[in-house]
Amino acid sequence: MSVYTQGVVALMGVNILMALSVYAIVMADQVSLGNAGFMAIGAYTSAYLSVKFGIPIFPSLIIGALAASFIGILIGIPILRLEGLYFVMGTFGFGEVVRSFFMNFEPTGGAYGFRGPVGATLPMIYGWVLAFMVFFWLLERSRLGRSLDALRDDAEVASSIGLNVTLLKLGVFWLGSFTAGIAGGLYAHYMFYIESGNFHILVSAMAILCVILGGMYTFWGALLGGVIFSILPEVLRFMGGWRLSVYGSVLVLMMIFRPSGIISRHMVRNAGEWVGGIFRKASS
Amino acid sequence: MFLQQLVNGLTLGSTYSLLALGFTLVLGLLNMLNIAHGDVFMFGAFLGLSFAMLGVPLYLALILAMAGAGIVTIIIERLCFRPLRKAHFLMPLLSTIAFGIVLQNVATQIWGSEPVRYPQATEITQFQLGPVLVSSIDIIILATSLVLMLGIDQFVKRTSFGRAMRATSEKPQTASLLGVNINWVIIFTFFVSGALAGVAGVLTALVYLQITPFIGIRQGLIGMVAMVIGGVGNLRGAMIGGLIIGIIEVMNDAYFTAGYRDIILFGLFLAFIVFKPEGLFGTKER
Numbered sequence: 001m002s003v004y005t006q007g008v009v010a011l012m013g014v015n016i017l018m019a020l021s022v023y024a025i026v027m028a029d030q031v032s033l034g035n036a037g038f039m040a041i042g043a044y045t046s047a048y049l050s051v052k053f054g055i056p057i058f059p060s061l062i063i064g065a066l067a068a069s070f071i072g073i074l075i076g077i078p079i080l081r082l083e084g085l086y087f088v089m090g091t092f093g094f095g096e097v098v099r100s101f102f103m104n105f106e107p108t109g110g111a112y113g114f115r116g117p118v119g120a121t122l123p124m125i126y127g128w129v130l131a132f133m134v135f136f137w138l139l140e141r142s143r144l145g146r147s148l149d150a151l152r153d154d155a156e157v158a159s160s161i162g163l164n165v166t167l168l169k170l171g172v173f174w175l176g177s178f179t180a181g182i183a184g185g186l187y188a189h190y191m192f193y194i195e196s197g198n199f200h201i202l203v204s205a206m207a208i209l210c211v212i213l214g215g216m217y218t219f220w221g222a223l224l225g226g227v228i229f230s231i232l233p234e235v236l237r238f239m240g241g242w243r244l245s246v247y248g249s250v251l252v253l254m255m256i257f258r259p260s261g262i263i264s265r266h267m268v269r270n271a272g273e274w275v276g277g278i279f280r281k282a283s284s
Numbered sequence: 285m286f287l288q289q290l291v292n293g294l295t296l297g298s299t300y301s302l303l304a305l306g307f308t309l310v311l312g313l314l315n316m317l318n319i320a321h322g323d324v325f326m327f328g329a330f331l332g333l334s335f336a337m338l339g340v341p342l343y344l345a346l347i348l349a350m351a352g353a354g355i356v357t358i359i360i361e362r363l364c365f366r367p368l369r370k371a372h373f374l375m376p377l378l379s380t381i382a383f384g385i386v387l388q389n390v391a392t393q394i395w396g397s398e399p400v401r402y403p404q405a406t407e408i409t410q411f412q413l414g415p416v417l418v419s420s421i422d423i424i425i426l427a428t429s430l431v432l433m434l435g436i437d438q439f440v441k442r443t444s445f446g447r448a449m450r451a452t453s454e455k456p457q458t459a460s461l462l463g464v465n466i467n468w469v470i471i472f473t474f475f476v477s478g479a480l481a482g483v484a485g486v487l488t489a490l491v492y493l494q495i496t497p498f499i500g501i502r503q504g505l506i507g508m509v510a511m512v513i514g515g516v517g518n519l520r521g522a523m524i525g526g527l528i529i530g531i532i533e534v535m536n537d538a539y540f541t542a543g544y545r546d547i548i549l550f551g552l553f554l555a556f557i558v559f560k561p562e563g564l565f566g567t568k569e570r
Binding site: 031078079081082084085086088089090093094096097100101103104110201202205208209212241242243244245247248249251252255256 | 315317363364367371374377378379381383384385386390501505508509541543544546547551553554558
């Protein structure tokens, strides 16, 4: 694989993780436009630990993600009371606060960025992707997953049958910020260099787009969206300077013609039965 | 010194007020957010620049930039809002983010990504008013913003079309049953919203003299902050919110570190969203 292809594939892994981090919060019917902020906290924390204290990559990733999810809980407690557009604006404000903070925080390089963390490899990135996919797969099948479905369909009914709605929301917010923290740590250790501009609102927006266009009701959508949105900009490279215009226009058109996403749960189930049927035929 | 900063803050803040007004007009009407609003601001600034380069007098360049930015916003309505009127509120929001990417890219292709110097549009004369030094640019900005704000305020309050706008934002279906042409109200509102962003773009560029295709992002966000502080959907609140933000920004730069300006502004935004989502003057329940 050429270095260029490797870079694209690595970023694809990070994008999938970011999409999963948005999907985690979507499970509680909330959409966060601030996940780049959690990504930044994970990235800067783990990078700083690796470079300044020589901590190996795995523990530094975990500590970075724990830091991100700790902030996630702190911010989640007040912000999860908001709904709809206000929640989006609140998380978006959070993301911008984090970005401006790292822009000015001298110990991690301020506006000059932070250099030095190394060590993330493709197998490591995809190991994490696989781990999270398995986790979400198990979650979807668990009792907890059913509770989240109920919460998503109707929060009032969910609380009336005895589900602790606040705790569920806080839980998925923790999960989302943890996932984004891991994504950030991997990104930092793959790129060797991070700056506050890497954690722009557009990063959060892209992660949401992955989830929405992939399909909002299953984590497979996040996977598909992450793949599509990582490849699309590369496919459009022949457009030269107008590439981003075409990219943006494709997004606008996708919204118009496929606003409910590409994958639904129904499709996943059908595909599962189809694959299962092939196996049954083969074995009989 | 303090009075001088206050005047500077009001001047800067009045451009934020125009932006916030555009945000709140659309949000109040459709309950949807146009994230590309800041990029329309940028586009307006560049349009004004192009007209000024052609030797068009300032007031005419201002009007043309207004019209251009308004038309761009009508296009946004057609592509990002109208087809998605029944969709989840996130769809138009994300669609406008994508449209913002297009606008930035188009501006980069036309005008380049390097900062462009704005031509000195008018003779700058300074007036000494007591302890305060006011330039003619300040006066142009303050006067233009004030006229536009008062104009819109009165238009929405007193004219029948303004009444139709208020009715649509209250209950679109009922308004439609009573004979209001909702599509026209929406198109008109988007045009006004964009035109205001365009004016704000040209006026801001007159002060800072340098623009890039990427200035719109922060300006848009600041406009949103001003809108929330003033109370979503509240026109006068948005105007005052903009002025407050402008004063805070200038005071922070004068007496504190300029680097922490955005942390303070967005922190304030976050505090308002969480603890006082109806804003300073809002009456709408969320």
